[in-house]
Amino acid sequence: MIVDKIKKREPSAKNKTSNIDIPVGKWIKCDKCKEIVYKDDVRENLSICPNCGHYFRMHINRRLKMILDEDTYKKFDINIDTNNPLEIEEYPKKLKALREKTGLQEAVACGTGKINGEEVVICVMDSGFMMGSMGVVVGEKITYAIEQAIALKLPLIIFCVSGGARMQEGIISLMQMAKTTAALTKLDEAGGLYISVLTDPTYGGVTASFASLGDIVLAEPGAMIGFAGQRVIEQTIGESLPEGFQTAEFLLEHGFIDKIVERKDLKETLYKLIQYHKGGSGNV
């Protein structure tokens, strides 16, 4: 339920300002081509390596900025925190430190916003916050967003990135898979449109719940997507995995996603898809 290899993530929006005068902070190493590239060049290029085209992971704020019309995002008023059900001493400390470091409250942000004028409910996950893992806060926020999509009759878009269910909350995390999935049955019955966008990496309990249940499932090029982590599979079958295994391209080939969409085309593609679902009985 976890991604074996944690790749370098694009620095958070907060780090950007704090590092501004430190020359070393201006550079970032691309995980794919190993080239040292200028951070601002990466940013201006939709967080894509200007050298090899590798997609860096995105901070929630940058993702929202990329997808939504300017100043249209309204975050839902739902401020909750875990009860630390397994009473793991280090867990609240870890959350606190991450909140300070990333400027995020949790691994997902949910609200409404506009895509070329079309209002949507949008959820964006962030790999920088405990690998985007799902505990009760992520599960509850996603569920709340699904309920809002039904109530407001708006299309639902979820940008997924996650290592899976969050270990620190044990069985409670596992149950969030059922909670979010059950909520999606209600959206489905209401005739609502749900587009799931899989980004690097999407694994475990998130793949095995809402990420896979979109009416339309999109993915970014090269994104790693699967249920079991690669190390676990290799240990189980006792052989190394073929090249390209569990990439977005692999999933497309095997029929589990509808389309791979380049980052620069995502907003326009989402807009177009929403247009195709207008005038039905549902939420568009």
Add this chain to the structure above:
Amino acid sequence: MSNTKITAWEKVEIARNPKRPTALDYIEQIFDEFIELHGDRAFKDDKAICCGLGKIGTQNFTIIAEQKGRSTKENIERNFGMPNPESYRKAIRFMKQAEKFKRPVITFVDTKGAYPGLGAEERGQGEAIAKSMFEMAKLKVPIIVVVIGEGSSGGALALGVGNKVFMLENAIYSILSPEGFSSILWKDSSRAKEAAEKMKLTAKDLYEFKVIDKIIKEPKVEEKEDFIKKVSKNIKKEITLCISEMNEKTSEEIVEERYQKFRNMGEYKIL
């Protein structure tokens, strides 16, 4: 039996014991008859989950069970009870039939997890689990889940979305195996024992979390046959009681009750 002295790790060992009765052992005792039916109608008949029809008196049931092997040979056939995606798709086929013919569904959960294999990934393990939960969440007939041994990860939860979830006293139900948990959290899979104590995976823990509805007692008997008979009797009693209550309800009520149960999973604090 008073087993307050059994540690969580000891329960893990009990739940995993290859001699522990499997779903079919109980099914044969609980139901007056059981007719196994096969196949997902798309790829193959994966034997880690077995499905079929059964009855208690005049009440018909659809039965869906994760089945570990009772011998090495059977374990190989059944992939040690670790389902491939086609197992879940077979389960979905039987859930839909249960709804069509208005039969309650009984599922038995007993798995180390969904199979982490190359083919399983190629055929969409994640999607299969998600769809199984999706179908269960909206099914218009009652679903009773019985966790009988190891209930580990999404592979267990895929059959776990029931109106009522019962659990045997010494069964375990968790996000992942204690080995996996300690390997992820502490980068050390040898701390599994410690992880088991930390994870809150016993029936008592899960009852306190309201993840399960009832703990089914396990008698302290040496003879396996006696154990199976006594436990089956306890399970049968709970199923019969539960179904007679649920038969009074409309299909809307059944779906809504199940929905609310999972909607409220996990407490949190409001900031």
